Amino acid sequence: MISTQQRSLLFVQWCLLMALAWTSLFQSAVAMEPMDEEALSEVAAQGGMSLSGDIFFNEQGGPIDNASFGDCSDNRRCGARLASRLSQEGGWWVLDDFRGRLLFDGLTFRVRHIDGGFAGDGADFDGTVLEVGLPGSITLEEMRYTLGTSTTARPTDPGFQQTDFYSVHMEGDMTLEGNVLIFPTGNP
Amino acid sequence: MKSLYRKNSVLHWSVTMVCAGIMWNGMLLLPAVAYGGMQALDDSEMSSVSGQAGLVIESEARASIDSLRYGANGHGLHFDGIELGAASEAERPMSQRHDISLRDSGAMNVDFRLRDWRLQVDDIRLSDRPDQSMGALYLDQNAASGFLTVSPGGAVTAEGFEFDLFYNLMEGRFGYRTNDNQVILDDMGVGLIALGMSLDMQDGVAVLRMPQVFSELRVGGIRYGQSEENFRGSLHDLPSMGNLRFNLNFGGRMAFQAGGRFGNEGLRIDSETMINTGRFLYGTNGHDIIMRLRSGESHLRDLRMDVAPDPQGRLGLAFTLDEAEGEMDFASITFGDSGSMGELNLQWLFADTNFHGEGFTNQVFLQGGGHPATGPQGLRLASQWSLQEGQIGYTTNGNPVYITGIQSWGKGDLTVDVTREGTLEGVDFYDGLRLGFDGLSGGVRSDGLRVGDEEAPRQAGLELLGLHPHYEFGNLDGHITFGPPGHEEGDEGLAGMTINADLVIRDAISGALINDQGQGLWAADQSHDIILRDMTLQVTEEGLELVMDEGRQTLDIGNLRLGTREEGESFGRLVFQSYETGSEITIGGMGDGSEGLRIRRQRILAPEVDEDRRNRFVWETGRERSDGVPVNDTGMKLVLENIHTSDGADLNGDGEISNTFGLQSDTRIDVRPDPRRDDGALGLGIENRTRFRELNVGSVDLVHPTGGATTALHGISLQNMDVRSDLVATPIR
Numbered sequence: 036m037i038s039t040q041q042r043s044l045l046f047v048q049w050c051l052l053m054a055l056a057w058t059s060l061f062q063s064a065v066a067m068e069p070m071d072e073e074a075l076s077e078v079a080a081q082g083g084m085s086l087s088g089d090i091f092f093n094e095q096g097g098p099i100d101n102a103s104f105g106d107c108s109d110n111r112r113c114g115a116r117l118a119s120r121l122s123q124e125g126g127w128w129v130l131d132d133f134r135g136r137l138l139f140d141g142l143t144f145r146v147r148h149i150d151g152g153f154a155g156d157g158a159d160f161d162g163t164v165l166e167v168g169l170p171g172s173i174t175l176e177e178m179r180y181t182l183g184t185s186t187t188a189r190p191t192d193p194g195f196q197q198t199d200f201y202s203v204h205m206e207g208d209m210t211l212e213g214n215v216l217i218f219p220t221g222n223p
Numbered sequence: 224m225k226s227l228y229r230k231n232s233v234l235h236w237s238v239t240m241v242c243a244g245i246m247w248n249g250m251l252l253l254p255a256v257a258y259g260g261m262q263a264l265d266d267s268e269m270s271s272v273s274g275q276a277g278l279v280i281e282s283e284a285r286a287s288i289d290s291l292r293y294g295a296n297g298h299g300l301h302f303d304g305i306e307l308g309a310a311s312e313a314e315r316p317m318s319q320r321h322d323i324s325l326r327d328s329g330a331m332n333v334d335f336r337l338r339d340w341r342l343q344v345d346d347i348r349l350s351d352r353p354d355q356s357m358g359a360l361y362l363d364q365n366a367a368s369g370f371l372t373v374s375p376g377g378a379v380t381a382e383g384f385e386f387d388l389f390y391n392l393m394e395g396r397f398g399y400r401t402n403d404n405q406v407i408l409d410d411m412g413v414g415l416i417a418l419g420m421s422l423d424m425q426d427g428v429a430v431l432r433m434p435q436v437f438s439e440l441r442v443g444g445i446r447y448g449q450s451e452e453n454f455r456g457s458l459h460d461l462p463s464m465g466n467l468r469f470n471l472n473f474g475g476r477m478a479f480q481a482g483g484r485f486g487n488e489g490l491r492i493d494s495e496t497m498i499n500t501g502r503f504l505y506g507t508n509g510h511d512i513i514m515r516l517r518s519g520e521s522h523l524r525d526l527r528m529d530v531a532p533d534p535q536g537r538l539g540l541a542f543t544l545d546e547a548e549g550e551m552d553f554a555s556i557t558f559g560d561s562g563s564m565g566e567l568n569l570q571w572l573f574a575d576t577n578f579h580g581e582g583f584t585n586q587v588f589l590q591g592g593g594h595p596a597t598g599p600q601g602l603r604l605a606s607q608w609s610l611q612e613g614q615i616g617y618t619t620n621g622n623p624v625y626i627t628g629i630q631s632w633g634k635g636d637l638t639v640d641v642t643r644e645g646t647l648e649g650v651d652f653y654d655g656l657r658l659g660f661d662g663l664s665g666g667v668r669s670d671g672l673r674v675g676d677e678e679a680p681r682q683a684g685l686e687l688l689g690l691h692p693h694y695e696f697g698n699l700d701g702h703i704t705f706g707p708p709g710h711e712e713g714d715e716g717l718a719g720m721t722i723n724a725d726l727v728i729r730d731a732i733s734g735a736l737i738n739d740q741g742q743g744l745w746a747a748d749q750s751h752d753i754i755l756r757d758m759t760l761q762v763t764e765e766g767l768e769l770v771m772d773e774g775r776q777t778l779d780i781g782n783l784r785l786g787t788r789e790e791g792e793s794f795g796r797l798v799f800q801s802y803e804t805g806s807e808i809t810i811g812g813m814g815d816g817s818e819g820l821r822i823r824r825q826r827i828l829a830p831e832v833d834e835d836r837r838n839r840f841v842w843e844t845g846r847e848r849s850d851g852v853p854v855n856d857t858g859m860k861l862v863l864e865n866i867h868t869s870d871g872a873d874l875n876g877d878g879e880i881s882n883t884f885g886l887q888s889d890t891r892i893d894v895r896p897d898p899r900r901d902d903g904a905l906g907l908g909i910e911n912r913t914r915f916r917e918l919n920v921g922s923v924d925l926v927h928p929t930g931g932a933t934t935a936l937h938g939i940s941l942q943n944m945d946v947r948s949d950l951v952a953t954p955i956r
Contacts, residue, residue: 081680081681081682081954082681082682082683082736082738082739082743083683083738083954084683084686084687084952084953085952085953085954086951087897087899087900087951087953088949088951089947089948089949090948091947092944092945092946093944093945093946094945096943096945097916097943097944097945098884098887098914098915098943098944098945099916099942099943101872104942104943114943115941115945116940116941116943117939117942118938118940118942119936119938119939119940120936120937121935122937125937127938140899141956145683145738145955146736146738146742146743146744147738147742148740148742163742163791163792165736165744165785188938188940189917189942191871218785218792219784219793219794220792221845222844222846223793223794223795223844223846
């Protein structure tokens with residue numbers, strides 16, 4: 036049995052590996068841009084879109100009804116569960132009992148060409164980007180999840196044992212200002 | 224009329240055919256056929272004539288003609304094996320009665336009644352390919368009656384005619400046969416009331432005016448059968464692909480004149496049609512798709528009919544068009560009993576246009592043969608189309624959204640065959656009416672969405688529905704075959720269709736989020752293979768339901784890039800491979816009294832069987848280039864292997880983990896105000912709920928082109944998910 040400390044270390048390593056895999060493989064760049072730079076860029080707003088709305092995760096539980104998953108009214112877990120493992124015979128990292136509600140207004144998507152602004156960097160860049168305009172604030176309601184490790188992917192599998200590291204409960208407004216610019220940089 | 228006929232033989236033929244087409248009763252058709260120089264064989268006629276209030280002709284007649292040739296500009300169209308006789312039995316005469324009377328006004332009235340009547344044509348061939356035929360046709364009128372009243376004096380000339388027509392057909396049948404397989408419009412009914420029609424000759428142009436026409440077409444069952452002989456008698460033991468009913472109340476004007484596009488001989492038609500009301504219905508098992516037409520209009524300018532070679536030199540019956548402009552306004556569209564999906568407005572202008580430096584026009588050349596492997600009979604349509612400008616308006620609960628600036632272009636061959644299951648010359652065929660695509664290329668593009676009114680700012684949003692404002696394909700081959708239902712045990716007696724399809728698309732490109740400078744996210748160098756097996760189509764209480772036995776797709780996007788259609792920086796190559804079994808989709812209304820579109824899907828992603836049957840995702844970057852073109856499988860790849868859904872338990876008791884729940888989504892689409900905006904701006908509303916018990920990934924591999932694969936994750940399992948989103952898409956402020 037590995038200790039909780041070792042597990043935590045493994046989790047951090049897993050996160051780093053995933054981040055490395057995504058950034059190196061996709062060979063694309065993601066940059067945060069301050070809001071006030073927007074006025075300096077040449078923008079073609081038409082053709083893009085602004086999204087507003089709510090997203091609910093397992094508002095009244097999920098589709099599984101068994102000894103482990105239920106409808107949030109008893110001690111069974113009603114959120115979603117993500118399990119993954121790094122080795123063939125190893126245990127599973129789980130993000131468990133994930134549920135809650137997100138509300139946002141003005142998440143925008145558009146493609147634009149940047150050839151100015153950004154304190155002079157825009158002219159050097161002279162390229163096309165996919166711009167995701169952040170909505171300013173996102174309201175979180177009853178957002179919860181639990182992180183842990185498990186012997187099996189399913190809580191109903193034989194020999195199932197799970198150790199929960201910690202649980203998170205988020206409530207309130209989260210400020211997300213600026214734009215995310217996504218553009219390719221490598222060899223296709 | 225005689226002087227008119229002498230003036231131009233082609234015009235005479237045309238006017239005769241138009242009259243025959245409008246009236247298509249045996250009385251008028253026989254003289255028309257006789258004038259065409261055909262030889263009547265085996266005629267037997269018994270007539271009795273009585274002359275009290277007029278003339279009564281009762282006849283039982285049978286006629287056959289070996290070949291009828293229509294010639295134009297040195298080319299010929301042959302109608303071979305024409306036979307007029309009884310519908311119920313071969314080599315028996317049909318029965319008809321005509322009561323002819325003259326009125327004091329000088330008008331002539333003909334009451335007619337037809338019983339047990341069939342006209343059939345065994346082959347339609349073109350003179351350059353006598354070995355190929357467009358197929359065989361037959362039309363039955365088992366109980367037809369009506370009257371025709373002809374009065375001297377047209378609408379604008381004294382030499383013209385005015386006429387009223389009433390025609391009612393019951394127990395009719397229309398069959399189309401190729402290579403011993405048939406599609407039949409069975410239990411067919413036609414109703415036609417056309418009052419105050421007139422025919423005038425004006426400056427060499429025959430003008431047919433139709434102030435008001437009430438028309439109806441009913442088809443009790445669309446059936447499929449296999450027989451080398453045309454079917455006779457009851458066909459209720461053949462499964463039905465559904466029933467049809469069209470009503471149209473319209474008025475209009477048609478002008479006919481001589482002169483082809485490719486020579487002196489040919490026919491030119493110009494028409495204007497105003498539609499007052501209409502209804503189109505397709506139903507199965509007591510549930511219907513109904514489109515109610517509120518109004519419409521259609522203008523055809525310079526439509527020509529010739530027998531002429533197509534651009535590849537193949538002779539065809541050519542229909543070429545200068546312009547077609549029109550609009551149709553549907554007050555409601557209803558699928559099943561789920562309520563109205565909203566209002567639909569369609570506008571179009573088909574005209575010659577230049578796309579990407581190439582001129583496109585609107586034309587179709589009808590040719591014989593169909594798919595070369597099916598046999599000598601079949602239909603080939605060498606086509607070209609050019610939609611210069613179109614618009615789609617969709618309104619829910621009084622709130623409209625428009626797709627404006629639609630353009631479409633393309634060219635290539637379509638084939639139409641009635642086929643049967645089997646493999647011929649290495650090609651798989653299925654029971655049913657096969658619509659084939661042979662070397663088709665084309666595209667469609669639009670401005671995108673405008674919500675609220677036609678001048679509103681352009682915005683994206685089609686992308687959220689999986690549609691693209693710009694799509695082009697360099698080559699499309701394959702087929703969609705619409706077959707009879709009843710493949711599964713216990714399905715006997717159920718109406719509906721079974722659809723099989725194999726589509727191979729190459730050199731395609733699609734664009735999303737396209738701005739005013741033409742910059743967007745482009746999925747270029749696309750190859751797309753689609754295979755559908757035994758997908759049933761039915762109209763149910765909840766809407767149009769499609770259930771597929773097996774569906775496979777491979778979408779290979781060679782370059783996902785940012786920039787213009789022509790160039791841009793690439794994110795790399797993406798490959799989506801899917802393998803579904805037992806997936807369903809239901810399209811209908813909201814079902815709660817409000818207007819909108821509701822799409823329910825259940826996708827069963829099956830576990831991997833082999834390389835052709837699996838769900839897989841590949842992202843490849845850093846490819847080597849050959850002549851400047853990236854070469855696939857030479858870069859670094861991230862591969863998600865064996866993606867599949869699962870119930871996570873044995874729910875059907877067969878001892879194994881079952882896969883019956885799949886990926887279920889319920890999407891509601893309408894146009895509504897964004898509740899978070901103070902100005903009450905309208906947006907495209909998309910409410911979606913997606914649920915699944917398990918979505919599993921077998922492994923996540925990193926694949927080096929020479930070093931091989933390394934597994935990064937030995938499995939991902941996402942369980943018990945229920946995501947509901949309620950989004951409104953508006954223009955960017």
